Amino acid sequence: MSEILSREPSELTQEVRVRRLAYSDLPAVIAIERRSFPTPWSLAMFVLELSKPSGLCLAASVGDELVGYVICSRYDQVWHLMNIAVAPESRRAGVAGALIRRLFEEARGVLPFTLEVRVSNHGAIGMYERFGFRSAGVRPRYYHDNGEDALIMWLD
Ligand SMILES: CC(C)(COP(=O)(O)OP(=O)(O)OC[C@H]1O[C@@H](n2cnc3c(N)ncnc32)[C@H](O)[C@@H]1OP(=O)(O)O)[C@@H](O)C(=O)NCCC(=O)NCCS
Structure with a gap:
């Protein structure tokens, strides 16, 4: 994403x-x-x-x-x-x-949710945080187009 x-x-x-x-x-x-x-x-x-x-x-x-x-x-x-x-x-x-x-x-509401988001996508990260997602680490160079890291987010 x-x-x-x-x-x-x-x-x-x-x-x-x-x-x-x-x-x-x-x-x-x-x-x-x-x-x-x-x-x-x-x-x-x-x-x-x-x-x-x-x-x-x-x-x-x-x-x-x-x-x-x-x-x-x-x-x-x-x-x-x-x-x-x-x-x-x-x-x-x-x-x-x-x-x-x-x-x-x-x-x-039974199972947790997870997602990856570009670390630069501050708007989407803010939106996910608003819905209760929390960051749980980074996948380095996850995006092949520009080598950007992915933020891993979880909602339990
Ligand atoms: C991210 C995206 C899906 C948000 O869709 P949206 O319909 O505009 O989101 P909503 O109006 O439901 O916003 C919900 C809340 O998220 C946050 N938010 C959404 N867009 C934001 C932005 N650009 N900057 C900061 N906060 C934002 C706000 O808290 C917002 O509530 P508010 O408008 O009452 O302040 C849309 O901007 C989009 O399609 N972006 C391009 C694709 C993308 O980046 N997808 C996510 C990939 S991980």
Whole structure:
């Protein structure tokens, strides 16, 4: 996962709805992904995650428009938050917060969550801390594009 684009808080005039992500959402997901990350996931990576029966993949929409998504995989006894992004024009309006709250509801709070985030992605790190994640070390040179370290975060 990668860096955040800083913007002024946006205003969403309609309600944000959170639901399961579908294969038919993937073109809109890819469009947001490419605007959000320097090394975006490929379509095949999203298809693979959606095909895992134990995964939790959620979409946030406003009206008919997809504005964000979260991809979470279960590995043994841990949830791994793999990817989360919100369309740049819809940021700072609570979309990621709505996705993460729903993720916690659907995961039913039994198992811990973990994730990796670029050490430079201060906005995302602040967001995760706000939801109770705490840092638990660094994976040196985890990101191949620029050799950046990953901060490992956990929520028990
Ligand atoms: C990180 C990201 C998903 C946040 O989505 P969002 O919908 O804007 O987040 P929310 O509006 O729900 O924000 C929830 C809280 O997180 C924190 N936060 C979110 N963005 C922040 C930023 N740029 N700077 C500082 N804090 C931030 C704030 O505490 C915020 O609450 P507030 O707006 O009431 O202060 C979004 O900025 C994004 O898609 N970034 C690019 C992709 C990315 O970096 N993903 C994370 C990879 S690890």
